Amino acid sequence: MALDVAPKIAISGWVEVIVRDRHGKPKYVVTLAKGNPTPIVPKGVLPETQVLFYFRKNVVTNAGLAEIIKLVFNLGGTPFEYVAIGTGTTSESATDTALENEIARKKASVSQTTTTITNDTALLEATFSKADGLSGSKTISEAGVFNASSGGTLLARKTFTGVPVNFDAGDSITIRYYIQMSR
Template sequence: MFSRFKKWLFRRIKTLLVRSDGIGYRDEAILEVIHDGKVIERRVAKGRCPTNAGFAAVAARVGGITEDAFTYLAVGTGSTGELATNTTLEAEITTGGLARAAATVTRETTTVANDTLQLVHEWAATVEHLVRECGAFNLAAAGDMLGRKTFGLVTVPSGDHLKLTYKFPFSAA
């Protein structure tokens, strides 16, 4: 019985999040390369392509079903566009100072008070990296991916910092 309810709830929330008159979330990722305290490169990717796993996890949390909170950020080198069926980054970076990390999590105001989940982390690169993708996750390894964004190539030189601000505004779609 519980399994049937869970499936129904997932379908219902997914329908509401996709319909133009329902509740939905978008995502916006801002990547900044920082050298000597100054932003030397900035990329912004916006869209409306949350993952299916993200929908399921949001539905579980809203319904009080145990699900880990989305508090981790990761970057990678994959360049294939975002799909709702993505469950991982295409090629997550795990070395050289840019491994998946716990983010500072806040609620921000976009349209109404506290309607936006915001995750922020700043890495210090110990080797040069070529970054093309980012994602938000609910575990330090593996886990569910709430969203994924791709960018044009961003070069992060050794010794520089990479700051990722990932926002998820919830609103009437």
């Protein structure tokens, strides 16, 4: 028998995607935020053609939730420390176990920040560039959080309108993936 325990705990997230040219100047900024009616980068900061905003719910996977339970109750879980990027366009689903078309994954800088309640949000940040072995021009349209450098468990995945990244010309793409626990 399942019990309805209040207050309920929710896990949600959002993604910031920043593409920079070889001089470090932002070319595209994409923000996919939960419940945020105001753009994080105000209009006028960058030319309008270079700023894209999306306010859509993040998907935390079923396997990700199971891994969180392992971590919380010391049942052998593995921390989520990796961010991956890809070119897939199929909408995310709670049953996803991988990105649709992953092209790179790396260990992220992980920190704790405050969104609503003190320290309720984890921030994973990773920048991908030619230095990571990426080449050519790619249209990046998905990002995810994993607990291993390959394979592993997918905690969360988000698709977005693709942003062009020309790694050969020195472009880089930074993913800031926020995961918040709330009630």
